[in-house]
Amino acid sequence: MAQPYVLGTGMTPEEINSAKYSKALNTYGRNVLIRVFQWLYKGGQKPYKEYFLSKYGPDEFEAAFKFSDQRLQIERDPVEEFDITLLSILLQWMCGLNDNKEDSESQRILTFMGTLRSWRNEFSHRQLLFTEKELESRLGKIETLCENMLRTAGKLSGQTPQAVKQFSKQIVQGLKCLRERSHLEIQSRIELEEIYRQYYKVFLTTWAFYSGAAKKPSLVFTNIILIEDTSYLVGEASSFGARHLDTVSRQTPLRNVDVCDILNETNSRGTLPDILILSGDGGIGKSMLLKYLLEEWTEDLRNVKGLDIYKFFLYAEIKQNDISSFEELLKSLLQRTRQAMNITFERLRDLVLELPLLIVLDGFDEFNENSHKLVRNVLALRGTSVRIVITTRPTYTQKLNTMVPKNKNVLNLVLQGVSLAHHKEYITKVFRTLISENDEAERELIEFYKLFPRFQEMLGETLNIPLILNFLALLWINCPDKVGNLSTVSEIFSVLQELLCDKLISRLDFKGLHDTEELCRMFDIYYCEIAFKTLINREFVLAKSTVTKLKMKCQELGLPTDEVLSSYFSITRRWNSFSLEIGYQFFHKRMQEYSAAKHVASFILRSARLHEENVIMKVLTERELHSLREGQLAATKEMKHDGLQQDNALDGSESESDSSTQSEAEAGSESKALAEFSELKEHDGKDVCYIPPTGQDVHEKVASSLESLRPKYESLQNKYEQIQKTVCKSVLWRGFPSSLFQQHNHSSQGHCRSSSENELKNDNDSQISSESESKSLEVCRPKGNLLNKSQKQTDSSAEILDKVFASDNESDSESKSEIDTKLETKSKSNSGSTTGTHSDSNDSDSDSTSSSSDSTESSSNDSETEPFGEYVSDSQKRIVFSQRYANLLLHIAGVIWETDKTKLKRFITEIIEIIEGNNLEFQSPIIRATTYYQTTSSWNGMKILEVVKETHNHPAVVKLVSKAMCRYASMNKNWAVRESVVGTLKPVLEKMQQIPEAIRIEVDLISSLIPHLNTTLHYISQKDVYVNISLTGDLYRPESQRGESDDILQALIYEGSLCKLISFHGCVSASKMKCLPRTLLSLKLRMTLDELRAFCLCWESSSNLYLLEIVLIIDEEVDPKDLPTLTQNIGDVMLNIVTLVTDENAQWAADIATSICWDTTSPKFLYPKTRLTTTGMEVIIKRISENVRLPYEWSIFIWSSQQLSNGDCARLLQKARQDYREKSFVHYSAAPV
Structure with missing residues (x-):
């Protein structure tokens, strides 16, 4: 029976063993002969041929060296290139071995040499194959022979024992490595194959119960667009967030990259990069690409060039939180290999790094504290054979680039999804994968294709995202009646979530559980709440505690747990040492973001304070703090409980048992207090998504409206102070106003330290406890360069809390003031009673922490202590919205649009306030979403102008509104409305002239704008910007106005702006065709038939001119x-x-x-x-x-x-x-x- 091939080699295990045996003979055995010859050579400094001729003469020379190639090798004198046969001849003739037949040492060397030569001849002539056991035996014989030969030759030549021993050790070590590497390659391949066949499969459906849901990526993988991002070669980004290709230097042209050549692509220096960073929006195909590579390596498909050279392919998802180093990654993947080889992990690590290694890390934007350390550790690995591939969303590309060591070469590639030409190919593969019967799949495809042009019209470039194409196909198969009217991404997610719930209801009904619709809808609401909490906490794989909560909710509603969870979540498979761990996660991060947005939007739509404050900022601020503190409190309890359990198991002491009982009683009383607080909270009965507040929110609510909880407030404050350091650390990581904890930090640092020491007194691992305390205190200390200096001396804790959390009840201001005064007094009291002791005993700690804080600005790359955020805001009423909220806000807009369009204008205003206050990058999805909903909403377009007049003083808003105005004007048939929009657009264009770093100007030309546009074009021609001019807004432009379009084109040519032009859309007369430069990237023209005739002549003479589209009227x-x-x-x-x-x-x-x-x-x-x-x-x-x-x-x-x-x-x-x-x-x- 034929032996199976070892994947990645094209050879059987026996053939691999034979190759190892050949290397042992022809490398290490030959090296021994070379060293013996060098030791015993009698000719001194004479060349080999000259010495031989002087001793034996020409006839003997011809007799000894019968082949011409041997004679030529001796003349060139490179002993390191001599083979075993030639070395044997030289040893006999030039080292005196033939002359000393009576010398036992010489005869022993001849015997050893003859044995080695006979082994080589036997292998060469018979093509021997060896099992693992046979190889081990033969390598052992070679090792013994080499050691004996070196020992004998050293004695005969007078070498020192140290020299002989040193070289012999090198040979033995080499043979040992050969045995280990051979064993390692085979054993690791077997183990990794078993693991990766579970990893690389993808789920095309959003529920785990779908028949055959897990598919091989190769079944649906379609070539995606990869473009090199050279923006990091031309300087640093102006702000944190996504870098866009519009900023690429003209000296560094963009280039497309074929997926099959992705590992062979060189960087700007012409060398293979050590690190390959793949960035792209959510759902664009990053994970699919990596799993395709994983399948290619595992199954040895050989479609990706250069993949087969890597002996090791180590894959990890960064959202997992149990691996923090390269060593731990090896332990999780190669546990059985190490045990089979009986070596240490240190030795395993060294062997792996000596062989070609490809490390693939998926989803840097989903990192946590542990996986952030893993990325740093992997990026710092040394070794010329190590290459790393990392995927991330664009919002974290810059951060990832700053983490790369300076001695590593990087190549940044941007995924742009499935191209328009490949849409049908991808959809066809998805349909044929989801529908088993080919005839039925073809029929569904035909019907689906009929709607596809409409999807292209409404969704545009969004269809390049494979995830969206997946969802459209899935919805068409399951509920085709709901697909035809879909026009936004949020609507797609909305219908998909409804489908999840409907599927669950039908399955339960099939199994005999009737009338469950209302219960399933209630779980759907809780599902959105969990999505928000996990998104805020960066919990992308559901923790055990979250799964427990979901199961408890199912039990509360009387729903079967397995059915519900398999309907809403996909299954995760992680290999941990010897077992495969099964868990749950959201089908995709974008699904999690939409569900979280639905939860927040439900609160916004119910809020009675919609016109009093920025509800979005308030809701997200409060909810994030609630979720953070709840998570940190649970983590602290779990840590205490685990520590006490360990102590009890080790000592069994009665005192520790009492301590554990007391701790559990305290936890139970606290939970009971929070439950009572939740019942007493006055809120709308419909607010089923309400998150019970803990910690500092309890302070505020007690102060504002709950006089009955005054005693409980005092006890909860003591507990809050015990975990304040941990909460503060998490809040600062996530970019909350640092001054929230500024005064409290000064007043209670000592108390936190001492309380924490008492609380963790029984913890086994004191070293971990100490490190955790020092890290927390370091993070809690205010960063001087990021805080408002004027507030450092004046803001009390009560004032800060009042500024961050607005009171719900103005009528309770007096009682709130009284309790705030008590809070301030208590904080000062704690400061006076504990700070002195802390400063006496921990001066060195304070000094070191202070110096660490002072150096924060200089060590910007050190993200170990603050891995979750880059900014801390000076403003007391604003949350710093990092780009990770972009998709969340996009979906909030979508939910509000679907639910209550009357509140959309207020939402847009709040979004613009956030943009203004936090200087978000204007190309973010927030802007795109807001633009879309502005221009497609049913309310009067003139309302948009009100938003413009209020907020058009910010560059991001100017760009946003100009695009919205142009689109609205071009879509509206009413000339009066068009002219009024133009009147508003003129000052917007004026504002554009004041933007020093404009990336792209988009204008839909209307006749009255032409004079001012010329001025704008003159300004932007002086800048290094790109221009996109569109003159297609008025389809029925009279012939008399055609010259105005020519004037615009002439202005562009005259000012030299066309060298930076992205595209020009408009009516152009034939006389201007010859003026168009050949560097034009994109041209969309509208012309009459006569002009087309003239243009065709110009086209023939301008073959280098690239045209995108022609519109012929x-x-x-x-x-x-x-x-x-x-x-x-x-x-x-x-x-x-x-x-x-x-x-x-x-x-x-x-x-x-x-x-x-x-x-x-x-x-x-x-x-x-x-x-x-x-x-x-x-x-x-x-x-x-x-x-x-x-x-x-x-x-x-x-x-x-x-x-x-x-x-x-x-x-x-x-x-x-x-x-x-x-x-x-x-x-x-x-x-x-």
Whole structure:
């Protein structure tokens, strides 16, 4: 029976063992012969040939060296290149071994040499294969022979025992490594294969119970767009967050990277990078790509070039929190290998680093304290054969680059998802994977493709995200009736979550549990609450405590736990030493973000204070603090409980048992107090998502409205002070106002230290306790360079709490003031009673902590103590929104849009306040989301202008609003509204001129803007910026205005801005074609038929000009027969044919559509006038369907008019699809022109 191949080698284990045996003979055995020859050579400094000839003569030389290549080697004199045969001849003739036949030492060397040579000949002639045991035996014989030969030759040549022993040790060590490496490669491969076959599978569905849900990545993997990000080669980022390709230097052109060549791509220096950073938005395919590489390595598919050279492929998900070093990663993956080899982990580590090693870390943006250390440790690994691949969202790309050691080469690649050309390929693979029957999959695909143009229109570049394509396909298969109306990402997630709940209800009903709809909806609300808590705590794999809470909720609702959890979460598989651990996680981080946003939005929509303050900041601030403190309190209890259990198990002492009982009683009383507090809290009965507050929030609520809890407040404050250092550490990590804890830190540091020491007195690991205390105190100490100096001396704890948490009840201000005074007095009292002792006994600690704080600014790369945030705000009323909140806010906008559109304007205003107050990068998803909801909402567009007038003084808002205004103006048919928007847009353009670091200017030109736009273009031409000018807002621009478009193009050419132009969309006369520079990146033109003829001549003479798209406007004078002759010369340029259709010219329009050269890849447009009715539509559809055979990826867009209702068009197209399904496909859209 044939032996299986060892993956990655193309060889059987026996063949690998034979290769190792050959290396032992021809490397280590030959090295011994070389050293023996050097020791015994009798010729001194004479060349070998000269010495031989002087002693034996030419005839003997010819007899001894029968082959010409041997004679040539001796003449060149490179002894290190001599093979075993040639060395044997030299030893006999030039070392006197043949002359001393009576000498026993010489004869022993000849015997050893003959044995080694016979082994080599036997292996060469017979092609021997060895088992692992046989190899071990043969290597042992070679080792013994080499040691004896060196010992004998050393004695014969007079070498010192130390020299002989040293070289012999090198040979023995080399043979030992050979045995270990051989064993290591085989054993590790077997172990890693077993683990990775569980790891690399992907889930295309959002629930674990789906039949065959886990699939191999190769079944659906489609080539994705990879572009090199060279922005890190031209300087540091202006602010923390995503770096965009628009900032790339012109001297460093972008380049596309093929996935199959990803490991062979070189950096700017022309060398293979040590570290490959792959960045991309959530769902773009980062994890899919890594799992594809993992499958390629495990199954030895050899589609990715250069992957097969790596003997080790170590994979880890950074969201896991149990691995903090490279050594721990090895322990988790190669435990059995180490035991089988009977070596230490230190030795295992050294062996692994000596061989080609590829380390792949997925999801740096999801790091925690432990995995952050792992990344630092891995990046610092030394070794020329070590390469690292890390994925992250763009928001953490800069941080990751700053962590890379200076001696490492880095290549940054940006994933841009599945290209437009590969959408259908990817969707086809997904359908065929999810639907087992091919015929059914094909039928579903055909129907799904009919809606795809509409998805492209509404979702745009979002469709490049594989996750969104997955969800659309999944929804189409399970609930096709809900897919047709989807127009935003938030709607997709909303329908998907409804599907989860509906699936659960139907499954429970099938199993005999009826009337569970209300219970499942209640769990769905709790699911959103858990999503928010885990997102805030960066808990991307559900902790055991979270899973316990979910199970308790299921029991409370009377729902089966396994059914519910498998419906809402996907399964995680982690290999821990000898066992496979099963856990739960959200199907995707974007799913977690949407559910969290739904939870926050529900609170915002219920809030009665919507117009009094920025609810978003308040809700997220309070909720994050609630969640943090709740998590830290639970962690502290668990640590205490574990420590006491260990002490009891070791000592069994009665006092420790009493202490444990007392601790549990205290915990129980505290939980009871919090439960009573939750019952007493006056809140809306519908607020089922309310998070019971703990710690400092208890202080505020007692002070504002709950006089009955005054005694409990005192006891809770003591407990809060005990865990304050841990909470403070977490809050500062997450970017909260540091002054929140400033005064309290000064007053109670000593108390925290002493209390913590007493509390952890019974902890076994005193060293860990000490380190934890010192770290906490160091983080709690205020950072001088980040705080408002004026507040350091004036803000008391009560004042700070009052500023951060606004009171719910103004009527209770008097009682609040009294308790705040007590809080301040108590803090000062604690400071006076404990600080002195602390300063006496811990002066050195204070000094070291202070110096550490002072050096914070200089050691910006040291994220070990503050891994969760980069900023601490000076403002007392603002949370610093890091970019990790971007998708959360995007989905909040989506939920509000779906639920209550009347509150959307307020939400947009609050978002802009956050942008202004925290200087967020304007290209963030927050801006994109806000822009979209501004321009597609149903309320009067003039309301947008109110937002503009209030907040257009910030560069980010200026860019946001200008884009929104342009889009709104271009979509609105009312000229009066357009002109009013233009009036608002003019000062926006003026503001653009004051932005020193503008990256891109986007303007939809309207005639009255042209003079001012020229001034703007003159300004931006002096800057190193990119320009995107669009003149397509007015489709029906009169011929008399065509010259104005030419003027804009002329201004661009004159100012030299076209060398930095991204794209130019507009009507341009043929006379300007020759002026276009060949460096133009993208051009979208609208021209008449005559201009197209002139352009084709210009096109032939400007072959280097890259065109993206041409829009051709034709009228009834055009003969349909003339079109193919012209359009076929356009080549691969996307061509849109636009014509205005009425009932009278419907036949002509249909002829135009059927006569177009269909070799181009762009859709064709027919714009109806108001006189087009259902009669005209029927004529067009019938004519096209009978005469054109279109592939499904092509389509004709027939836009609706005022006389055609959506229902009429839908019925017509439905009938056309039924009658002409096999011939054509016509797409309808109800969107206005």
